[in-house]
Amino acid sequence: MRCEVVAIGSELLLGQIVDTNSSWIGEQLALAGIDSHFQTKVGDNLGRMVQALETALERSDAVIVCGGLGPTQDDITKEAIAAVMGVDLELDDEVAARIEAMFTSRGRRMPMNNLRQAEVPVGATAIRDPQPGTAPGIIAPVGDKVIYATPGVPSEMKEIITGAVLPDLIQRAGIAATIVSRTLRTWGESESGLAERLAGRVAELDRTGNPTLAYLASGIEGIKIRLTAKGPDVAAAEALLVAEEAEVRAILGDLVFGIDDETIERAVLALLRDRGLTLGLAESLTGGMMGSRVCDVPGASDVFRGSIVSYAPEVKFDVLGVPEGPVVTAEAAAAMAAGARRVLGADVGVAVTGVAGPGADDDGVAAGTVFVGIDLGPAGGDAGPEAFEVKLPGDRLQVRQFAVITAMSALRSRLLAAPVAEPSPYAFP
């Protein structure tokens, strides 16, 4: 089964929007074990959309088209699919009734344009819109091949891909069973390191063929492990999945920080919230990136007090109370963490200081050298702040991004181990 992706929109070609939808779909296809050899972007032009779809159908078994399903005259993806199928569009009465009901319930009259969203090519099926009033997706058979259409809005696209397109694709791939899957997110071990730890388990899975396990390296998002299980029905497949997740977690332990779309910041905030703890940060090389990522998490204000971005050394000394001297040291990181707790009135303090590069800094510290400081306060038995050093790879931006994840991951493992804090080679009592 080969499936390619066609993204629709002149704004993609003009560079006004970066096409992250295709990347996300590509990742989902890879994790589901479906080959994807080409991705194409094409503008809002009927002839060229038809051309792109026909080219894609010639070389693949399935095509996912993303975008161009809205209510305006620019949105002509369904017209293009109908042209490829050699059919007309017809109104899907059920979809039309749902759209009309949505307007009525809000006391508004439906503009006629919105009925366009209820049209489907003859012979195609509307994918029930997960949120009433949004554009439904389409499953359009073309001979023994198939075109799927999803809206371009990322949240709607993801729901339709996960809920309808992937299950249909997997079924067409000839797997006559219910398939369920889950992604375990890890941090702290390389792909080859994970593979080594899981070698025995994977050999076992290879023998049975169900469930399956696949890796995907996702840069600063860590390495993802996708578990996919099949069974005669959902309950049976889910049971296999749950059992396999437990096996893998037993082997990997705390390396697994979350599942599916859960970021490490989200995992950390959830742990803090469960324990009734607030968080204060002190940042140097990251310049505010750690705070910015933490408050991307919905509901962060329950837990997140703030961050002291102490880019200049004097701010470390004067505001955070770091002892005067070199500021890229374990001692400085520990003092920053303690300072963040005190200044921000937080239960837990986390700090990063280091050299993002490029080149070496004034003190002769190599780029990529980062110290993380953590002070758990009473939650860690008042053991005082600790710190550790890491050497991070990559350019200036990557070093800063890795520093954020490293600090969040270290806080997570300490919270899991609390109230008995881990001993640290750099503990400052």
Next chain:
Amino acid sequence: MRCEVVAIGSELLLGQIVDTNSSWIGEQLALAGIDSHFQTKVGDNLGRMVQALETALERSDAVIVCGGLGPTQDDITKEAIAAVMGVDLELDDEVAARIEAMFTSRGRRMPMNNLRQAEVPVGATAIRDPQPGTAPGIIAPVGDKVIYATPGVPSEMKEIITGAVLPDLIQRAGIAATIVSRTLRTWGESESGLAERLAGRVAELDRTGNPTLAYLASGIEGIKIRLTAKGPDVAAAEALLVAEEAEVRAILGDLVFGIDDETIERAVLALLRDRGLTLGLAESLTGGMMGSRVCDVPGASDVFRGSIVSYAPEVKFDVLGVPEGPVVTAEAAAAMAAGARRVLGADVGVAVTGVAGPGADDDGVAAGTVFVGIDLGPAGGDAGPEAFEVKLPGDRLQVRQFAVITAMSALRSRLLAAPVAEPSPYAFP
């Protein structure tokens, strides 16, 4: 002249890397007035690369291939181009000598693999590598059409596109002259607003046809205006460009904050550095994003002291000295800016507070409501902090991004007007 882009790399299809190169090239083609109707991504597979190139050449006059020029066995873009041309690869002695000299100068022996980078398809030309030792680009004529190849490393790709590919494309498009261009970056006015201001000037340019002017909306990067001039030689074309830039700047004034790759943070830091001023920030809804963007600018440490991320109201009161009460107000923003100056020991303070959404917050303030506070200190004649309100569009992330740019843009205009600070409806003496 139609030109499409083919990006090479299995990691692009797997979603491990988002293809920002194609977006950037698409933008450059649009600004140069060259139509681009399709973009394709294909993995590191010879047969499929040849297929993608042939498909692209059928429907366009030129193809830019990006990636797959490195020294490893995976890098087979030149093999694919040679297959499309129906020729072999041959060693370009000059390129080989330069690569060898680079290794010799570093006292190292060249691995034989690196000679692969000196091979070009027979009949194609190597684009002299701007940095010795990196992969050269390729110009490969195919009948009356052409394939260009560039490395996938963004900085190398951009140099080769700007320095060699675009000039060659423009020449092939039948413009027998030297072409130079420059992008003016603006903030603070919509595309239609800019078009209205420039209507008279554009009418004049339309009459002469040289220079030309094009707009490109780039989201939170503002709206770009590309000026392109042609002349019998570089000096003549440059002279036209310089004169036209002066005309446009005279009309738009401070709406133009920079040229080409200059971000607004960079423009602001340069202004501060010129005036010998340091910067301190206080952030609420942005959570550290403003500090993170400021310290993305190389050399930020000369100017940037730090940021107090005061997400919790108590941090605003206790650390920044904001009077207790509602914190999404002009008064709070002004007090935060003054507090940032004082706490961080900075000459100039900038603050943002507001509601990123979604929905309304506890105080009933609508999402998108943001207050920016600025305190220029002695540089503003000690007039005290001021603040203003803006209503920003978009989702949670966009509101925060727009808040950063709005604050930076406001600081810029005040620095340009200093020492006489602009009067503000929310001035707090």
